[in-house]
Amino acid sequence: MQAIGLCRFSYPALGGFQVEHEDIDDRIAYLYADARLEERFRLLETVALPCLRAQTDPDFSLIIVIGDQFPKHHEKRLEGLIADLPQALIHKEPPRNQREVMKEILNDARINPAEPCLQFRYDDDDAVAVNFIAKLRRAVADGSALIGGNRTFAYDWNRGFVAEFGPNGIAAVDMFRQFYVASLGMYIKGNCSQTIMNFAHEKIPRFMPALSFSDPDMWVRSHNGFNDSRQKKVRPIPVTPLTAKQEQMFRNRFAIDAEHVRRVFSAA
Template identity: 50%
Template sequence: MNSRNMQVIGLCRFSYPAIGGFQVEHASVPEREAYLYAPERMEERFRTFESFTLPPLRAQTDPDFTFLVIIGKSLPDPYRQRLAALLANLPQAVIQEHEPGRHRDVMKAAINAVRETSDLPSLQFRMDDDDAVSVNFVERLREAANDIRPLIRRNRYVGIDFNQGFVARPGADGVGVRAVVETLWTPALAVAVKPRASRGVMNFSHAKLCRSMPVLSLTGEFMFVRGHNEFNDSRQTRDLKPPRVSLLDKGGEAYFKENFNIDAAHVRALYAT
């Protein structure tokens, strides 16, 4: 069992109006769609998706992966066209449209639709549309899976948690960051899934993953960026203070460009308008 031959699948919900799956609750699907598709919120999501999420995926040292983007069939055409344009030069991207449905059921069907027929496990990861992974994430994920092959053989699901990264807030001045080590945050968290297992990475609460499967926790290198803005789902139901961040200096900007392919000058340009 060689991880070089395992399929790697990333999944991102781009303002998909799921039933469940949000910390913010709404009384109806139309109410949720109105919240998700509000112009101010959508502009923020496009900015972070363009400046944080996509650049490191385009620069992966191992380009053999699938990036599945889930949208609602109700996504307005201007947003749909803008999203397609952003993904046009990412050959790994697959856009799937879905009607509103129960979150975990829809995500399971979505990811199973792109799984290849294989006797090997798939390596599945999830990202929000303001998160990023390092440019060597897919490569390091395969290496980690190779290191724990006996564990993967014995278990239907095995978590792989790269737990060191940054909280980052983009703005007209650049990128403010804070280095963190956090267990079971969604960016850079993956699950090795056996071929005939019906559930996938989105069918488990990321914060409780270790209750359902063994989890390998890896630290020592910065593997993720967790975007922070006023539209983070986790911030809508709690009285949370913004995290303290420090603006990247020239050296920090160079590191972010090298490690995440995130260009602080591009961030400034996007947020200056």
């Protein structure tokens, strides 16, 4: 069964942001600011991409959506970061309505729309466990009788970490949170045009049956200077530096290497 992931990398959508801007030019200026893009690239390199390279089931694709005005030198940098991830491809779009363009991209990516597929959203500053794709496929197979006549079905893993990354390495706290973007997958029946982007992730169980699993250590949610959801006043989440044992667990579960994080975030 085809598995498709969608990652928006500073794509200047019309809508889809909690941070508001006066017009699309202001949004593009904000998204493409050097300081912001530098942080996004560091998180993409050290957090988001390593776990995809290490997936125990490599049979998936990842579409990385960027704007058609994305600076060329940054596009080259992005191409370099995914050069050893054959599942990833870059897709360029002009500014368009957030949900409409993402739904169109996902449906166009289906090799055979008459066959069912799996979909997942992927934020450029988060990580999933290295067996996420394998677990998603297993959950669909094990729960096939539950799908029944439903056109869509959601699968959620609700335990992971909130983490901060910087020159000193990784600080984190374990969390229980249902229907985060990370480690949330969706089954879509053949000849159904709905996608995972039809729904706000935390509201997805309002619209379809869902299974939530409590397997530990399934995702890492990055908190950083440019989280769209944290630009307004929100409750802080205290984190503590990882121990050596926890750093080893992050390497094993998420392919996140604390030394790599320290090196990249210490660079000028």
